[in-house]
Amino acid sequence: MAERIMVKGNEAMAEAAVRAGCRLYFGYPITPQSEFTEYMARRMPEVDGVFLQSESEVAAVNMVYGAACTGHRVMTSTSSPGFSLMQEGVSYIAGAMLPAVFVNVVRGGPGLGDIQPAQSDYFQSTKGGGHGDYHLIVLAPGSIQEAVDLMETAFRLADNYRVPVMMLADGMLGQMMEPVVFPEYVKLDGINDHSSWALRGTDGREPHKVTSFDIDPVRLEEMNTETHKVYEEIRSKEIRFETHDLEDADYILVGYGTMGRILGSVVKMARKQGIKVGLFRPISLWPFPYDELKKAAKGKRFCTVVEMSTGQMVEDVRLSVEGALPVHFYGRTGGMVPTPDEVFKELVRLIG
Amino acid sequence: MEKATYKKPKSLAEKEFSYCPGCHHGIIHRLVAEVIDELEIQGKTLMVAPVGCSVFAYEFFDVDGTVAPHGRAPAVATGMKRAMPERMVFTYQGDGDLAAIGTAEIIHAANRGEKITTIFVNNAIYGMTGGQMAPTTLLGMKTTTSPYGRKAETEGFPIHVSELLKETAGIVYLERVSVSSPQEVIKAKAAIKKAFIAQKKGLGFSLVEVLSTCPTNWGLDPVESINWLNENMKKEYPIGVFVDKVGDIK
Amino acid sequence: MSEHLLVAAGFGGQGVMLIGQILATAGMFDNKHTTWLPSYGPEMRGGTANCTVVVSDEPIASPITNTPNELIIMNIPSLIKFEKEIQSDGLMVINTSVVDRDTIRDDISIIKVDANAIAEKLGNLKVANMVVLGAYLKKTGAVTLEGVKRALEKKLTGSKATLIDLNIKAIEEGMKSVT
Incomplete structure (x- = not known):
């Protein structure tokens, strides 16, 4: 069995990226993800990779854009205000159909907010964020091990679909430690062969052009339509979620990321007292598991969505169940984390 | 046998330029392409076009290319160069792109000594968006957003990019040129060539600032524009070499 | 108890974060499930610091709690902050060299x-x-x-490796102090 290592979330995700074959990292320090940047500063030289601390998140995302143009695995990591600054570049990367991975270790907002864990960037991550018609694939790990396991998936999805992928974490996942088993180093032979379009110098072939741009609206519409065909394929193939104790449940809790994990404790507490509660934890936030959640919620008395926000994913949950059952919401914001006890109390109150 | 005295450089695409009559972008494009041909680097060059009139530059060169977000070309080029250090990477940027919205990116790319080359075209106005004030617009100059003439009191002063950049330690070649006479065109090409050689040798960051006309938005005909450039722009922006750590080239 | 929900709290610099990390890492070597969650940010520097450690025989859902069953209290502000939260029948370990007052709780082991x-x-x-x-x-x-010894070996490396024996000695003396 591979060795279990006690490691901080930020560092674990960074190591996982290295093992996934990422050799290009551009970033700017921001709490609570700075250990990610620091880890890459130490680690990249060991694997002949590139680490560059940019002058801003604006520059970092554009360095990612440039490196992604060459078709090599590239990433950046940041926290909420930094990701806001990156939106312009994210839109260009999505528009140009470039593979790249982003990690957002979300903190309290809006504005400067604070540095404690939050989930208030759900809208920004899943509904656009930057300008134009585009999506990121958004993955929300609930534990450090899951974050590590999803990192290679993130790069693979980015390569397969030529779509930027977001790992949506939060300050808790970034700062906590738990034992992790790292995967083997990925051998990249051919799995990210982008030679048909990447900018690597013509060496005699026809020039490649990579842009998010066409001045002719007819052609731009065609380009956007092509991109959306890819999004449709992703919607049909890349839904990820997890459920617990749903079969006989009367009530269903829905949460993602670390909140989804905390809800696992609520389920245990409730079951101990004979209350039949189940858990639905979306892992892919885009594409969102609308149909799967609808099926899971069938016949339940109500659904309660819990988030570290004033209510963002709850809108997708309502779209999923299409009014078939009441959807309640419980959230804390500003960096406050709902504890199992308070969620349980709320559940008891709702049951009445 | 007849000898060809004029032909399209190989590195220019078979495309008609979209630039206005009398605009200098065409000349500057050609000089860059000739340099790429002469250094025999066409197959290993990546270019980053800006946002502005030269947004289409990526189509006019027969090399791999992309368009950066407005002002971010030096960051995009940095990402490319770090990913492909053996390749030649250059950005082509106007004054709005480089000297207003992209100020941070150009200063830090230069200061890191990023091994890329920037061609900076300064015509003292925003062309693509229709003649608005640029950071390089001269005092007194009328634009659509300084309709009473640029005043230092309210709009600040023309920014001197080359003078600012010469203080950054990572820059190895920096020259301001003009292309308003045949002699100056020859000198400009030599400067561009030296800037590319600096990169080829892996010495650091290089930039050539080219003073350029914008007859359409200046409201002058092409000949008047050249006269205006000679009389006014060169006073504000004197041509010359600011940094040369490349030394003699053969 | 199959699940230890510990909060260790004190001044920054007293090493409460290290207590938590050593405990959580030792739990890993004992093949238990374990998490370490720090309070982080400005309060790490000079103010009170705390971390939450869960050591369990079962997979851990929540790494956070507002009802710990165990407390390590290294200073008075931490006592005041956390004594209200501990579960009945819980355990509180107090460093009396710093904390010169008693807890208001009479339903826990001390x-x-x-x-x-x-x-x-x-x-x-x-x-x-x-x-x-x-x-x-x-x-x-x-x-x-x-x-714990294996955890110390993981944590104290390089020039700090010489401190392992002293740390183990301190743990043993701490054990002896409980009668």
Whole structure:
């Protein structure tokens, strides 16, 4: 069995990226993800990779854009205000159909907010964020091990679909430690062969052009339509979620990321007292598991969505169940984390 | 046998330029392409076009290319160069792109000594968006957003990019040129060539600032524009070499 | 107890984060499920610091709690902050060298350790945290001493490796202090 290592979330995700074959990292320090940047500063030289601390998140995302143009695995990591600054570049990367991975270790907002864990960037991550018609694939790990396991998936999805992928974490996942088993180093032979379009110098072939741009609206519409065909394929193939104790449940809790994990404790507490509660934890936030959640919620008395926000994913949950059952919401914001006890109390109150 | 005295450089695409009559972008494009041909680097060059009139530059060169977000070309080029250090990477940027919205990116790319080359075209106005004030617009100059003439009191002063950049330690070649006479065109090409050689040798960051006309938005005909450039722009922006750590080239 | 929900709290610099990390890492070596969650940010620097450690025989859902069943208290502000939260029948380990007052709770077990004095006798005040950890381990048996030794070896490397023996000694003295 591979060795279990006690490691901080930020560092674990960074190591996982290295093992996934990422050799290009551009970033700017921001709490609570700075250990990610620091880890890459130490680690990249060991694997002949590139680490560059940019002058801003604006520059970092554009360095990612440039490196992604060459078709090599590239990433950046940041926290909420930094990701806001990156939106312009994210839109260009999505528009140009470039593979790249982003990690957002979300903190309290809006504005400067604070540095404690939050989930208030759900809208920004899943509904656009930057300008134009585009999506990121958004993955929300609930534990450090899951974050590590999803990192290679993130790069693979980015390569397969030529779509930027977001790992949506939060300050808790970034700062906590738990034992992790790292995967083997990925051998990249051919799995990210982008030679048909990447900018690597013509060496005699026809020039490649990579842009998010066409001045002719007819052609731009065609380009956007092509991109959306890819999004449709992703919607049909890349839904990820997890459920617990749903079969006989009367009530269903829905949460993602670390909140989804905390809800696992609520389920245990409730079951101990004979209350039949189940858990639905979306892992892919885009594409969102609308149909799967609808099926899971069938016949339940109500659904309660819990988030570290004033209510963002709850809108997708309502779209999923299409009014078939009441959807309640419980959230804390500003960096406050709902504890199992308070969620349980709320559940008891709702049951009445 | 007849000898060809004029032909399209190989590195220019078979495309008609979209630039206005009398605009200098065409000349500057050609000089860059000739340099790429002469250094025999066409197959290993990546270019980053800006946002502005030269947004289409990526189509006019027969090399791999992309368009950066407005002002971010030096960051995009940095990402490319770090990913492909053996390749030649250059950005082509106007004054709005480089000297207003992209100020941070150009200063830090230069200061890191990023091994890329920037061609900076300064015509003292925003062309693509229709003649608005640029950071390089001269005092007194009328634009659509300084309709009473640029005043230092309210709009600040023309920014001197080359003078600012010469203080950054990572820059190895920096020259301001003009292309308003045949002699100056020859000198400009030599400067561009030296800037590319600096990169080829892996010495650091290089930039050539080219003073350029914008007859359409200046409201002058092409000949008047050249006269205006000679009389006014060169006073504000004197041509010359600011940094040369490349030394003699053969 | 199959699940230890511990909050360790004190001033920044007293080494409460290290207590938590050693405990959680030792739990890993004992093949238990374990998490370490720090309070982070400005309060790490000079103010009070705390971390939450869960050591469990089962997979851990929530790494956070507002009802711990165990507390390690290294200063008075931490006592005031956390004594209200601990579960009935819980365990509180107090460093009495710093905390010179009693808890308002009478429904929990209390272990008092004069940790600074013991550490000073060992020649290094900095290992007071390990003395407290020793007392905690004696009472709870949350993880094995063998696991703790392996955790210290992982944590204290390079020039700090020479401090491993002192830390183990401090833990043993802490254990002895509990009668």
